[in-house]
Amino acid sequence: MDENRISNSIYAGMLNLNLIIILYIAGIMAACLLGYVHENTALSFLQQVGSITMAPWKIPVLSVLLYGSLVLFLCAKTENSFLIYGKTGIEIAICLMLVRLLNFSYTGMLLLILADVTRRMTKVKWKYLAIGIVCAVYLLLDYNLFSDRYHITALETYLVYYRGDIRSILLVVKNVLGSLNILLFIIYMIQLMRAQMSEKDRILSLNDKLNRANEELQLANRQMEEYAKESIKNAETQERNRLAREIHDTLGHSLTGIITGLDACVTLVDVAPDAVREQLKVIADVARNGMTDVRRSVKALRPDALEKMELEKALIEMMEETRKASHVEIEYCCTAELTHYNKDEEEIIYRIVQESITNAIRHGKASKIMIAISMEYHVMNIWVKDNGIGCKKIEKGFGLHHMEERLAMLHGSLNYFTDNGFILEASIPIRWGEER
Amino acid sequence: MKKDKWKQRSAVAVGAALLLIAIVILTDAYQKIPFRKEVVLTVGVFSDSYWEVQNGYSYQILEDAIALFEEEHPGVRVEYVSGILKEHYPEWLAEQMVLGKAPDLFLVFGENFNDFAEIGALKDLSGLMESDDSFEKERFYSSALNCGRYGERQYALPYECAPKLMFVNKTILTEEGIPLPGENWTWEDFYEICAAVTKDTDGNGTLDRFGVVGYTWADAFDSNGVQLFDRRGTECYLTGEEVREAILFMEKLNGLHDGYSVGSKDFDLGNVAFQPMLFSEYRAYKPYPLSIKKYSGFEWECIPMPAGNHGANISELDTLLLAMNANTSQTEYAWELMKLLSADERIQSEIFTYSEGVSVLKDVTESDETLQLLIERSGDNNGFNLDVLSDAVEHAAVTFGFRNREEAMEEVNKAVRDIMEGSSNISMELIIWNREINQFLKNQINR
Secondary structure (H helix, E strand, O other): OOOHHHHHHHHHHHHHHHHHHHHHHHHHHHHHHHHHHHHOOOHHHHHHOOOOOOOHHHHHHHHHHHHHHHHHHOOOOOOHHHHHHHHHHHHHHHHHHHHHHHOOOOHHHHHHHHHHHHHHOOOOHHHHHHHHHHHHHHOOOOOHHHHHOOOOOOOOHHOOOOHHHHHHHHHHHHHHHHHHHHHHHHHHHHHHHHHHHHHHHHHHHHHHHHHHHHHHOOOHHHHHHHHHHHHHHHHHHHHHHHHHHHHHHHHHHHHHHHHHHHHHHHHHHHHOOHHHHHHHHHHHHHHHHHHHHHHHHHHHOOOOOHHHOOOHHHHHHHHHHHHHHHEEEEEEEEEOOOOOOOHHOOOOOOHHHHEEEHHHHHOOOOOOOEEEEEEEEEEEEEEEOOOOOOOOOOOOHHHHHHHHHHHHHOOEEEEEEEEOOOEEEEEOOOOOOOOO | OOOHHHHHHHHHHHHHHHHHHHHHOOOOHHHOOOOOOOEEEEEEEEOOOOOOOOOOOOOOOHHHHHHHHHOOOOOOOEOOOOOOOOHHHHHHHHHHHHOOOOHHHHHHHHHHHHHHHHHHOEEOOOHHHHHHOOOOOEOOOOOHOOEEOOOOOEEEEEEEEEEEEEEEEEHHHHHHHHOOOOOOOEEEHHHHHHHHHOOOOOOOOOOOOOOOOOOHHHHHHHHHHOEOOOOOOOOOOOHHHHHHHHHHHHHHHHOOOOOOOOOHHHHOOEEEEEEEEEEEHHHHHHHHHHHHOOOOOEEEEEOOOEEEEOOOOOOOEEEEEEEEEEOOOOOOHHHHHHHHHHHHHHHHHHHHHHHHOEEEEHHHHHHHHHHHHHHHHOOOOOOOOHHHHHHHHHOOOOOOOOOHHHHHHHHHHHHHHHHHOOOOOOHHHHHHHHHHHHHHHHHHHOO
């Protein structure tokens, strides 16, 4: 921003310098005209000039008015390309009037426009066209090019009024001021270039930082994925170990007791049938206990959601979460009462719905899933359809296989086929009022 | 941000306003804003007579015209600055132009007309003349009207004029028994009379009576039908037979004086038979009080200039012109006043009363009233022929105004002098000089 302030103050310097130059030339012209009148040599001056000159008071007044309006137009900032072109056009027109007024003795104010255009038009279309036009006007505004056609009197002709030495001093001052203006313009452009270059550097370094951060983020992401995989594997291993322990502790224990008890029965059956009966009762108890333990283990494996809430709520919650997580549209329609089922039935309903949704998203790439649950003569029907790519040749994965197995345990059946998406139908016979 | 936007807009608005004011000043449009109810028309005039005769009536014609004009155009006031002498007038006018305060209407001397027209200080009147049905340019002497032409356009109207006539010392002619030459006299008659009167009357061995004084090569060119330049001043016609004849005639005439340089004082003293003068001088010194101041020792009369072999009794015409400021904001009123001054018989007839010039309107100059007035003023009845005057004005040599005509004439003057002083072949010299002057004209145009 500091760079900007420096170029602003150089520009302000140029504005002031141009005002001084214009007033200086206008003042000389007016003074010479009044001088010719004062010395009674106006007629010979007019004969030499060959055209009517402007009234002396008008030259400085018009110079100040035109220059003031030029500065105000230069100060106006706008982003609109059309407005900028219009503005630049007006500025050039004012400059032409000023140059004509000063009889082509000074054209440096066009550098003000050039500096302005170069700085402001960074975002404008055909920026270089505008710069080119201003440059062309600046280059073509030559006294000799127009003096013949438009009866322009050189400043030198006005200055004939003064003695030779004074004349040359006046001209030197004018030329030095003009050169100073060009010098300021060059410094301004260098400053502008430097500012733009440092701006570019800043953008480059920011870009670099962004790239580095991006790379780090990708690395972290990869690590996270690996970690997630590992943690799944860990969980699986833990679960397997727990299952093994569970099986070993409950079923193994019970079965061992049952086997030992049955072996004893085999030995005793001929000698003490009564003892056998007692023994069998004990074995039955052990088996029952084992069964309880298995139930407890299975219960421990049930999904969390079902553990905490009702089936219907759990289903809706699961669908809601999926919707949120994967932005899939899920239509759900349930005409059956979803309470008072056995735990295994609840679980399989939950698992079928969950697995179907997972399959639809993962394999079918579906964006819309329709789920319908209905009850018909003690048979629950679950129907799931998605708008995904379906499956030409269905390869039964772990999910489907597992579903079939579970349904088979409850004497249910599973059907699936592809028709504008994947369609899955499951029916589960419900046991009413059985043991809980 | 919003405040910033407001600031931007007001900056542009003020900038546009300043630009507008500048344009209004630049185009002089502000002069059209009626600050005052009354329209003021300014006229540039000088205090003494154009014909160098002090008669005390310098502003009389203008005053009468202003009275008429203000009566016809209520709400318009005409102003003029009095007290500017004729010798300072062109400079005064130029100063007013430089200061941007030039009058709406001003008098222009014939000699300054080209300069002022050249710099664009004068309004082109051609359009006004054509669109105005009440303006009949046929009523003007075409030669007088032509004096206000520059290039192909009319930039001024003639106000008054005076043709060049030949003044004759009748006393000398009577002494020699020579009758007054007729209106159609020629160079041969002229030369014969000059040769006859050139004498050493007192017998002291030097000539003391001469034929002519002040007869220049330009007079000879005019009366031999020489047209020196084309209309646009791009070409000089110095190689014609008329020019050669005129120069030969001048050489022959000068040969009579035997090397003695005759001055106009010799004419005043009654020792010269002829001197070309403006008609205004005749009018100034013919009437009684002034007639004893000059030319009192002899009888004199004015007749047309002698005609050359290829020309007629033609001479130059000095014209005082009336022009309009090119930047006037009151074109219509200025034109009306201009017409009143220049083309209205009521005003033009006053020229014969209050000035020494000749009206630029044919009807006025040729009227009986004018004749009566001239006879009354001159005090002798021996029949002043108005036709001589009218013819001299009507057939005056037409010169075309163009840029730097004066400088070009100076070049021709140099050429003629050089040829007359030298002794080489005139035709050859003329060709060489013609080439040189053409080159000069070309350079003037390219300047």
